[in-house]
Amino acid sequence: MLTERQMLILQVIIDEFIETAHPIGSRAISKKGTIPYSAATIRNDMADLEEKGFLEKTHSSSGRIPSEKGYRYYVDHIAASISGQSDEYIIKDLIQDGFYEFEQIVQLSAEVLSELTNYTSIILGPEMMETKLKQIQMITLTPHTAVVILVTNTGHVEHRTFTIPSEINPSDLEKMVNIINHHLAGSPVISLPELFNSEIISMMKKYMDDFDQTYQYLKTAFLAEQPVKLYIGGVSNILMQPEFNDVEKIRTFLTMMEKEDEIATLLKQTDDGINVTIGQENEVEAIKDFSLITSTYRLDEGQHGTIALLGPTRMEYKRVISLLKVLSNEMTEALYMWYKNNG
Amino acid sequence: MLTERQMLILQVIIDEFIETAHPIGSRAISKKGTIPYSAATIRNDMADLEEKGFLEKTHSSSGRIPSEKGYRYYVDHIAASISGQSDEYIIKDLIQDGFYEFEQIVQLSAEVLSELTNYTSIILGPEMMETKLKQIQMITLTPHTAVVILVTNTGHVEHRTFTIPSEINPSDLEKMVNIINHHLAGSPVISLPELFNSEIISMMKKYMDDFDQTYQYLKTAFLAEQPVKLYIGGVSNILMQPEFNDVEKIRTFLTMMEKEDEIATLLKQTDDGINVTIGQENEVEAIKDFSLITSTYRLDEGQHGTIALLGPTRMEYKRVISLLKVLSNEMTEALYMWYKNNG
DNA sequence: GTTAGCACTCTTGGATAGCGAGTGCTAATT
DNA sequence: AATTAGCACTCGCTATCCAAGAGTGCTAAC
Numbered sequence: 001m002l003t004e005r006q007m008l009i010l011q012v013i014i015d016e017f018i019e020t021a022h023p024i025g026s027r028a029i030s031k032k033g034t035i036p037y038s039a040a041t042i043r044n045d046m047a048d049l050e051e052k053g054f055l056e057k058t059h060s061s062s063g064r065i066p067s068e069k070g071y072r073y074y075v076d077h078i079a080a081s082i083s084g085q086s087d088e089y090i091i092k093d094l095i096q097d098g099f100y101e102f103e104q105i106v107q108l109s110a111e112v113l114s115e116l117t118n119y120t121s122i123i124l125g126p127e128m129m130e131t132k133l134k135q136i137q138m139i140t141l142t143p144h145t146a147v148v149i150l151v152t153n154t155g156h157v158e159h160r161t162f163t164i165p166s167e168i169n170p171s172d173l174e175k176m177v178n179i180i181n182h183h184l185a186g187s188p189v190i191s192l193p194e195l196f197n198s199e200i201i202s203m204m205k206k207y208m209d210d211f212d213q214t215y216q217y218l219k220t221a222f223l224a225e226q227p228v229k230l231y232i233g234g235v236s237n238i239l240m241q242p243e244f245n246d247v248e249k250i251r252t253f254l255t256m257m258e259k260e261d262e263i264a265t266l267l268k269q270t271d272d273g274i275n276v277t278i279g280q281e282n283e284v285e286a287i288k289d290f291s292l293i294t295s296t297y298r299l300d301e302g303q304h305g306t307i308a309l310l311g312p313t314r315m316e317y318k319r320v321i322s323l324l325k326v327l328s329n330e331m332t333e334a335l336y337m338w339y340k341n342n343g
Numbered sequence: 344m345l346t347e348r349q350m351l352i353l354q355v356i357i358d359e360f361i362e363t364a365h366p367i368g369s370r371a372i373s374k375k376g377t378i379p380y381s382a383a384t385i386r387n388d389m390a391d392l393e394e395k396g397f398l399e400k401t402h403s404s405s406g407r408i409p410s411e412k413g414y415r416y417y418v419d420h421i422a423a424s425i426s427g428q429s430d431e432y433i434i435k436d437l438i439q440d441g442f443y444e445f446e447q448i449v450q451l452s453a454e455v456l457s458e459l460t461n462y463t464s465i466i467l468g469p470e471m472m473e474t475k476l477k478q479i480q481m482i483t484l485t486p487h488t489a490v491v492i493l494v495t496n497t498g499h500v501e502h503r504t505f506t507i508p509s510e511i512n513p514s515d516l517e518k519m520v521n522i523i524n525h526h527l528a529g530s531p532v533i534s535l536p537e538l539f540n541s542e543i544i545s546m547m548k549k550y551m552d553d554f555d556q557t558y559q560y561l562k563t564a565f566l567a568e569q570p571v572k573l574y575i576g577g578v579s580n581i582l583m584q585p586e587f588n589d590v591e592k593i594r595t596f597l598t599m600m601e602k603e604d605e606i607a608t609l610l611k612q613t614d615d616g617i618n619v620t621i622g623q624e625n626e627v628e629a630i631k632d633f634s635l636i637t638s639t640y641r642l643d644e645g646q647h648g649t650i651a652l653l654g655p656t657r658m659e660y661k662r663v664i665s666l667l668k669v670l671s672n673e674m675t676e677a678l679y680m681w682y683k684n685n686g
Numbered sequence: 687g688t689t690a691g692c693a694c695t696c697t698t699g700g701a702t703a704g705c706g707a708g709t710g711c712t713a714a715t716t
Numbered sequence: 717a718a719t720t721a722g723c724a725c726t727c728g729c730t731a732t733c734c735a736a737g738a739g740t741g742c743t744a745a746c
Contacts, residue, residue, distance in 0.1 A: 025739050038689050043740070061695040061739050139478050139494050147498045151482050155490045155504035236597035239590070247582070250593055254579035368708050381720050386709070404708050404726040 002052075006045050007078070008035055010054055013046075014066045014074045018314050021242045023063030068279040071291070071313055075276050079318040087116055087319070091326050105334070106231050109307070109327060114234025117320060118241060119311030120257070124267045125229035126305040131156060131189045138177045140170060148177075152189055154299065179203050228268075230260050243289075243312040256286040267306045270294040274321055279313045291315045295324035297331040307331070345395075349388050350421070351378055353397055356389075357409045357417045361657050364585045366406030411622040414634070414656055418619050422661040430459055430662070434669045448677070449574050452650070452670060457577025460663060461584060462654030463600070467610045468572035469648040474499060474532045481520045483513060491520075495532055497642065522546050571611070573603050586655045592632075599629040610649045613637040617664055622656045634658045638667035640674040650674070 002010070012034055013024045026043040029035060035042060046064055049055045054070035057063075066074070094112055106123050113121035131152040140146045144166070150158045164170060179200060187195055235257055244250050257263070266284050275294040282288055287310065294308040307328055309320050345353070355377055356367045369386040372378060378385060389407055392398045397413035400406075409417070437448075437455055449466050456464035474495040483489045487509065493501045507513060522543060530538055578600055587593050600606070609627050618637040625631050630653065637651040650671055652663050 023739090027739075039739095040689050040691095041687085044688090047741080057740090059696055061741095062697075063739060134484060135482050137480060137482075137492070139480075141477060141494075141496055141498050145498065147494060147500060149480070149492060149494070149500060151484075151490060151492070153484055155484050155488065157490060157492060157500070157502040159500040161498035234601075236594060236601055239594050239597065245590060247588060247590060247593065250590065251579060251582050254582065254597075258577075258579055366708090370708075382708095383720050383722090384718085387719090390710080400709085402727055404710095405728080406708060 002049075002054075002073075003045075005035065005037070006049055009042060009045050010049055010066075010070060010074065011078050013055065013064060014070060014078075017065055018316055021314060023058055023065050025063035028063070066314075068281070068313060071278045071317070072281075075278070075317050075321075079321065087323050088326050090116065091323070091330055103229075103231075105331075107233070109331070110231040110233030112233075113307070113309065113323070113327065114237045116323065117309060117311070117316065118234075118237045119309045119315065119320070120235055120238045121233040122263060122267065122308045122310060123231040123233075124264060124306040124308070125231065126154070126299045126303050131303065133184055133187050133189055133192060135185060136177055136180050138173060140164075143170065146170075146173065150189075154303075228264050230264055232257065232260075238311060241312050243314070249289075252286070259286075262286075266292075267294060267308055270296065270306055270308075272296050272304075274324060276317065276321070289313070291317075293317070293320050293324060295328040297328040297335070299332075299335045345392075345397075346388075348378065348380070349392055352385060352388050353392055353409075353413060353417065354421050356398065356407060357413060357421075360408055361659055364657055366401055366408050368406035371406070409657075411624070411656060414621045414660070415624075418621070418660050418664075422664065430666050431669050433459065434666070434673055446572075448674075450576075452674070453574040453576030455576075456650070456652065456666070456670065457580045459666065460652060460654070460659065461577075461580045462652045462658065462663070463578055463581045464576040465606060465610065465651045465653060466574040466576075467607060467649040467651070468574065469497070469642045469646050474646060475529050476527055476532055476535060478528060479520055479523050481516060483507075486513065489513075489516070493532075496529075497646075571607050573607055575600065575603075581654065584655050586632075586657070595629070602629075605629075609635075610637060610651055613639065613649055613651075615639050615647075617667060619660065619664070632656065634660075636660070636663050636667060638671040640671040640678070642675075642678045 009029065012029055012032065016024050016028075016032075026046055027039040029042050030037065030039040046055060049070075050057065050064065053067055054073055055064040056067045056070075058065060090112065094108065103125075106125065110121045110123045131154050134151045134153045137149040137151070138146050139149070141161075144164045145161065146164055147159055147161045164173065180196075183199055183203065184192065184195055235254070238244065238253075239250060244253070262284065266287075273296065276291065277293075278291045280288050282290070282292060289312070290310055291313045292308055292310050293315070294306050296304050296306055298304045307324055309315075309324065311320070352372065355372055355375065359367050359371075359375075369382040369389055372385050373380065373382040389398060392413075393400065393407065396410055397416055398407040399410045399413075401408060433455065437451065446468075449468065453464045453466045474497050477494045477496045480492040480494070481489050482492070484504075487507045488504065489507055490502055490504045507516065523539075526542055526546065527535065527538055578597070581587065581596075582593060587596070605627065609630075616639065619634065620636075621634045623631050625633070625635060632655070633653055634656045635651055635653050636658070637649050639647050639649055641647045650667055652658075652667065654663070
């Protein structure tokens with residue numbers, strides 16, 4: 001479909017545009033020397049490429065810029081093969097350094113990723129899918145307040161403070177917590193609500209006087225939806241990109257970034273491995289002007305999180321893709337080591 | 344120092360400028376009717392006000408805008424007396440609704456505050472100053488990993504996951520945790536490091552074989568500096584303000600907002616009650632173009648947090664001040680009720 | 687198939703002029 | 717003595733125009 005030369009021209013244009021964000025003219029390409037043909041020849045090919053939808057003009061006598069279809073072709077046919085190297089060591093060093101806190105490493109990764117690329121990085125914390133309940137603790141603060149702490153096998157901790165109404169007997173609550181620990185420890189967190197209903201209720205009826213209220217209470221206390229944690233890095237970095245020359249664009253972008261739950265659902269839907277969605281390919285209206293590159297990392301079987309970079313469609317695809325590959329591999333490996341060595 | 348009329352003029356100009364963000368001319372004031380004098384008279388007074396430093400011109404033939412000194416005068420002499428009403432109920436309703444989670448109410452307050460004002464709100468979580476240790480829990484995840492959970496009497500939970508090196512005997516760690524709970528429960532969190540050194544070390548030497556390592560470990564595990572939590576609301580809201588017409592200003596603002604620790608230290612330094620710092624009065628370079636209004640709320644004796652609104656110097660001082668007054672009172676009261684009723 | 691040449695298009699930046707809002711001053715009015 | 721009307725002057729803002737520059741598309745020549 002595309003001649004050898006046309007492909008080359010497309011590549012040069014995209015590379016150049018990614019760097020400068022300015023439309024590229026035939027003369028400029030010719031002078032660069034990468035393609036040993038005259039401006040006129042290149043001009044003809046460019047006209048063809050435009051006709052086929054890989055290039056666009058901003059106005060009738062401007063240079064060409066890549067269309068989304070052009071980027072797509074570039075990502076699929078051209079950028080795929082190349083791997084970056086220089087960033088690799090930064091990432092590896094980052095992960096190597098001490099690793100006591102999962103959250104720290106993730107937050108740090110998000111920041112470094114953004115710093116390295118000047119795009120916005122978003123890391124979705126591991127989903128609790130296959131996380132298992134390790135233990136529940138209830139600690140009474142005052143006769144009528146308590147904090148319930150839920151610990152998973154991955155070391156994740158959730159807690160919730162609540163008031164104990166006077167109708168409820170604190171010792172009932174304690175009994176209940178014991179029952180839960182005894183019967184549900186080791187169960188996947190995600191199935192807790194269900195198990196709670198099926199297994200625990202009957203148990204409790206035996207042991208407790210005032211069942212209903214206690215039940216309702218504990219239920220809301222720790223079955224409330226547990227938000228997936230989102231680590232966002234360098235929201236201000238992306239504003240360095242020349243496409244944000246317009247105040248209005250910044251506003252819409254930032255407003256979008258504040259809707260963390262939407263972003264989370266978006267990232268959850270990604271497939272395994274590297275994933276590139278360009279402009280209009282994105283289903284979410286708000287990022288139809290952006291490209292989103294995602295990569296998954298795994299903690300344990302079935303348990304995975306997502307690393308993403310959000311930038312303008314004019315993105316350094318080659319570099320970003322290899323960067324995400326390295327990072328997600330390193331994260332997977334680091335986490336694997338952590339579990340296997342210690343487990 | 345200022346005549347009655349000059350004060351009135353200053354007030355009208357500031358009120359008007361706060362609303363429109365455009366320089367105000369003498370004719371406009373005269374036509375408004377609030378001041379029954381001709382434009383020329385007002386013009387003379389305005390010249391005086393400028394000479395005294397309360398007003399400025401953007402250029403030689405523009406209308407006047409308030410100077411920072413002008414705002415200061417306004418805040419001290421004019422805005423002080425007035426109290427807003429309409430927002431009051433929103434705040435009260437907000438706080439009234441269920442109150443299980445301290446964090447939730449704070450985050451929500453931050454968002455509402457920003458929504459109501461279109462400034463950026465920052466709430467500093469309560470300092471741990473006088474918070475007391477309730478209990479420490481250690482839960483082993485695998486033979487070589489554990490999570491240490493620290494619970495305070497206010498229901499605040501800190502946790503830290505760490506690896507147990509093979510040199511350390513897990514049962515030693517457990518002993519240690521018991522010792523800590525036994526001896527330090529009820530002690531102020533802030534003095535834990537010190538108490539740890541003075542009281543616990545001797546205890547531990549008696550009971551444990553491999554003291555040194557265990558000690559070092561637990562120490563880093565929960566004496567690491569506990570960051571004060573910062574709740575920021577509506578970073579994108581403030582961009583609605585016309586002073587953010589410039590992309591560069593947005594960039595610097597956002598870059599500043601990402602430095603959470605700096606903001607935290609800034610807010611920690613505030614005195615009790617309402618505090619208004621206007622423009623250059625701010626010590627931190629980055630917000631010398633902004634005004635910061637802070638208010639404190641208290642949890643328990645000695646324990647307090649800060650609510651702040653950050654906006655352009657052209658701020659709705661009257662409204663914001665009364666808003667913060669109401670909110671901090673409501674928060675103080677709600678927290679007070681929570682403790683006393685349940686404690 | 688490739689290239690040189692040329693007319694045409696469109697953006698960008700600088701220069702200029704006119705308009706409007708506002709001031710400062712002076713002289714007249716109360 | 718305080719207030720006001722009148723008027724010249726200043727400055728920013730906008731529109732318009734112009735020239736330069738970059739790039740295209742097409743045609744004709746190589």
